[in-house]
Amino acid sequence: MLAFIVKRLIQSALILLGVSLITFALLYLLPADPVRQIAGRSATPETVANIRAQLGLDQPFIVQYARYLGNLVQGDLGRSYLQKTEVSTLIASRLPASLLLMLGAIVCELVLGITMGVVAALRRGTATDNALMMASFIGVSAPQFVVGLLMLYVFAVQLQWFPIGGYGTLAHMVLPSITLGILGAGWYSRMMRSSMIDVLRQDFIRTARAKGLGRMRVLLRHALPNAILPIIAMIGIDVGIFMGGIVVVESVFGWPGIGQLAWQAIQRVDIPIIMGVTLVSACAIVIGNLVADIASLFADPRIKVR
């Protein structure tokens, strides 16, 4: 078990190294010059050259990358080209908001997904089942940008149940969490439905019913815990999906997370920020997958470590 975790940690470190190399190389190859963005349009070629030298961007790729890695292992992500602020400060001030949003999305996808899946499984083949599966299909396929704007328009502007975007209270969290979680909810309801149908067919359920337990009790104590296992193991993998989704959702709802930061940095070719956010996201995905693997070990003893 321990050996497995250590092995996975080493693999994770290699993955992160690979991500950093690929991202750095892509940004290096980008046909856009960050120095000219910094120097502005009134700059003379000498000023541009001077700034290029100050930032070390006149060095060969391998030197630039080695220097970046050297700083990185000391925990230094560099300073933003345009804002001049430490990238770590910018990320640290925005990461909590993103994590909070992800937490909200996880709660939302679990509650919605599991409920829908269980109900559909119990009402299998009925109109309810069809309607729920249709809803989950829409949830999986609807673009988040559109869902977000629709939610804002209906629930914030028309019904005024929630604030129109922003950050701060629990009420602010509801709409963005649902928007981000709706995709997962769609997936989970389908998984939950088939997993539930599977479990309900098992012998032990029949035994439980036969020994006189009530329907609800069988459902909650015996069926649900078994059916839910594959879903719990999936949550870690969702982190990757969320990392993509927050860029859109944060933008629609004015949520001050790292997705917004990344989006603005990309538009301005602010390489240190793009690198920093990419690495932090990659870390989150790697950790999410690691947790998912370990969780499934605990959740299902049948999985063998090799």
Place this chain on the structure above:
Amino acid sequence: MKKLLTTSALVAALGLPQFAAAESHSNLDPNAKSGGNITVTYKDDVATLDPAIGYDWQNWSMIKSLYDGLMDYEPGTTELRPGLAESYEISDDGMVFTFKLRDGVQFHNGRVMTADDVKFSLDRVTNPKTQSPGAGFFGSIAGYDAISSGETESLSGVKVIDDQTVEITLSRPDATFLHVMGLNFASVVAKEAVEAAGADFGKTAMGTGAFKLADWTIGQKLVFAKNENYWREGLPYLDTVTFEVGQEPIVALLRLQSGEVDVPGDGIPPAKFQEVMNDPAQAARVIEGGQLHTGYITLNVKMPPFDNVDVRKAVNMAINKERITQVINGRAVPATQPLPPSMPGYTEGYEGYAYDPDAAKALLADAGFADGFETELFVMNTDPNPRIAQAIQQDLSKIGIKASIQSLAQASVIAAGGEPDQAPMIWSGGMAWIADFPDASNFYGPILGCDGAVQGGWNWSWYCNADIDAMAVKADSMTDPAKVDERLKMWSDVYMKVMEDAPWVPVFNEQRYTMKSERMGGDDKLYVDPVSIPVNYDYVYVNDVQ
């Protein structure tokens, strides 16, 4: 003999409207109410509030309210007025400017601002270590080259005479120098605050402006609070201005409609423009004005067939500018020349190249391209630019030119334009020239002059005409205020000569549409202030206080 140019002497000489010595009072609005807060939204977080660094239209007006420079503009206009300088003298040869500072102006920390702070600020902005995008504007100050090459850290041309007097010597005559001193880059910063904050200075602020930075929660909001000791008495009217960032323009509009937002800083989203303008209640709160902007197509004179002036003229005649303004819901007026109509020096009555596809086709045939040719049109990939490029593409196809559209990120288009052989045509939308200061010269040097036609430059048509360059230098050497009309005439001639060579297709001049909440007051011109976009925070007020 030196001539003393006080405020009133300046306006008399420049033919500007007269204003009294206590000019700050003449601008006070008798209907204004003091107090209250307004909420302004933006999509992007504020990059920096360092006046030496900030160079986007979002932080430009913010910095204007936090800091002051020696020169300033009459609110809502392009007229210069003294700022931190109470008065100034210009030597007869126009090479030495002596600024007398106002007495007892305090920084937000309470310290009195002196001539040393002015010197410190100018040394700082020109020092290459500061990496200021505005350093180049100060090129006419003596000693600029030495500081720019890193030989020294002090501008020899800026001398502190006493606490209240600064003398600035130029290395060449520069008729735009007072405008340069009105740029944000020339703002006076407090030395101790810069040294205390180091590289993080841009996330703080310490100036003499009408507002001070009270709070900045990164990624969420900034709060500006009234500077109670502001040296322009009676200003500002508002107690606070709250900037909420990270707000999609479309969401900002919804919030404005529900009364939560006073000014959507990014303007009315294009998709909602018609809807807003067709609703009388909303349209009444939209203020329209010109801006010092020209959208143009550059034709790379180094890349055949655009090295042929007839081909460039034919392209000019082929573009239906009227129809292109319709692509952006008529939020612009067709352009005839590089300068926008509200810029001094604009040539009235010049028709430009009229839309005439038949004549264009004939001219193209005479130039030896009867069957047209294939080329590329580079364009920034955000709406509405690709749609505008399609309209241009259609117009070109009518005279046989097949242009394929290269829709790229902004930085990539700028990079391609800065190479002599990459981009035959560029539509400037999203990167177009907006004047740094309201002077005719500002549309020439970097974008049409030989200085800009270098690798990494902004002259994407690579047009370089030594005769016109000489004329431009001559015009900018005319520092005598009495010759201001002659100078503007010369600039008008410069742009007319440029049009003869047709390196650009001037397409349109964008109009500005600022939307405000019902409770906001103040003259309409404050909402289309040419130097403070979207609004001049120092002078606007709200009606629902007191």
